[in-house]
Amino acid sequence: MQPVIEHPWQLTPAEAAVLQNELRQRVERNDRLQAIRHVAGVDVGYEAGGRVTRAAAAVLAYPSLQLVETSVARCPTSFPYVPGLLAFRELPAVLAALARLKITPDLILCDGQGIAHPRRFGLASHLGVLLDVPTIGAAKTRLTGHHDEPPNVKGAWTPLLDDAETIGAVVRTRAGVKPVYVSIGHRVCLKTAIELTLACVTCYRLPETTRHAHHLASAKKDDA
């Protein structure tokens, strides 16, 4: 799969924030989905003390969640970690990994926020807009917003609020585990994002297989 929108990545943090404010208008917060046959999970890791960014993608058939394809790509790390600008550090490698897939997924789950972001344009929204594909933000920790702790029951969730605005949900994928921060990425409403996250992440199949793709990449010096 290839982006439908291109833009430079070698930007200053100030320029990157300006670009986010322009692209944020393209985010669609309602469902615009076709039949889901394949779901991709993408995750990023670093090598060589952070000088190299490695992205791994895992495609699962839906709803069986059987692994059907993986890909890996490496890029020189060319942007610092700045809270709110993570996409400029990680998306170049993510796009390269996704470009190597033969299968075009109908949905992408991202390790990062969607609109639960200071400018409502986190990594998942950014990726969705560039590819014009439905995406969901599923982050392990909070970037912005306040919330109550969800009940310790599988499927329980509480709204993630920025003042009175609901920007996401804190979702308990399993009893006894830390909740995940779910937010709209692109072309899915929050309700759908929560449901699909539970369907794909409840038994940790997606993160598991994505990590597996990373392991393949680590074991082999070349790409998998």
Add this chain to the structure above:
DNA sequence: GCGACAG
């Protein structure tokens, strides 16, 4: 001015 801060 002082905290907070996806990965």
Add this chain to the structure above:
DNA sequence: ATCTTGTCGC
């Protein structure tokens, strides 16, 4: 994120 020692809670 990644690296890594010691500590806390179930």
